[in-house]
Amino acid sequence: MSEFRIVERVPTADEYARMRAVVGWNEVDPQGIARGLHNALFSLCLLDDDDVIGCARIVGDDGLYFYIQDVIVLPEYQGQGLGRRLMDRVMAYIEQHAKPGAFIGLMAAKDVAPFYHKYGFAERPVAQPGMYRMWEGKGECGTANSK
Numbered sequence: 001m002s003e004f005r006i007v008e009r010v011p012t013a014d015e016y017a018r019m020r021a022v023v024g025w026n027e028v029d030p031q032g033i034a035r036g037l038h039n040a041l042f043s044l045c046l047l048d049d050d051d052v053i054g055c056a057r058i059v060g061d062d063g064l065y066f067y068i069q070d071v072i073v074l075p076e077y078q079g080q081g082l083g084r085r086l087m088d089r090v091m092a093y094i095e096q097h098a099k100p101g102a103f104i105g106l107m108a109a110k111d112v113a114p115f116y117h118k119y120g121f122a123e124r125p126v127a128q129p130g131m132y133r134m135w136e137g138k139g140e141c142g143t144a145n146s147k
Contacts, residue, residue, distance in 0.1 A: 003049065004082060006089055010043040015052040019072045041066070042093045046073065046082055053077050056086040058093060066098055066135075068106040083115065091119055098135040105132045 011019070013033045021027070037043070041062050046054030054073040060066040068090055073083045094104055107130050108116050113123055121131040 004053075004077075004080075004085075005047050006085060007045050007047060008043065008089075009045050010037050010040065011045050011052055011055045013037060015045070016055065016070075019052070019055060019074060020070075022074055023072055040069070041097075042090070044086055044089055046077075046086060048077065054082060054086060056090050058090060062097060063099070064102055066094055066102060066104050068104070071106075087115075087119055094135065100135060100137045102135040103132060104135055105130055107131070 013030055016033055016037060017027075017030065036059075037057075040057040040059050042058040044056045045052050046056075054071075054077065056071045057069045058066055059069050068087075071083060071086055071090070073086070098104065104121075106116060106121065108121075108123075113121075113131065116131050120133045122133065124130050124132060
């Protein structure tokens, strides 16, 4: 029986490229992948035994701006709460590191915005795509529109 676990580590460039391809994201330059993965603030890998089946990253300046990137769960593993487990860990990092007034952003894939609404993210106007929230401090759970 498989045991899903999340480890704090950077996916390898090959693992990352494979996941992107499986979920239908565009191909990117391998050197760009390697550099980008290395420069993340926080990275998680979701494992099925020893196989990487998902990931999540935070990029930014670790002060004013935090961007949630690459929340990926391979299709055959979706619908089991694994994306939620990744996001719970991502939001725990935000809670520990973001100060009041920090901007937390993400770009949601088509039709998954409701998943991020549960974490307090609001959609931006069509002319300004993406989702965001302003961090108010530890324990806050308001949305970007709660003020």
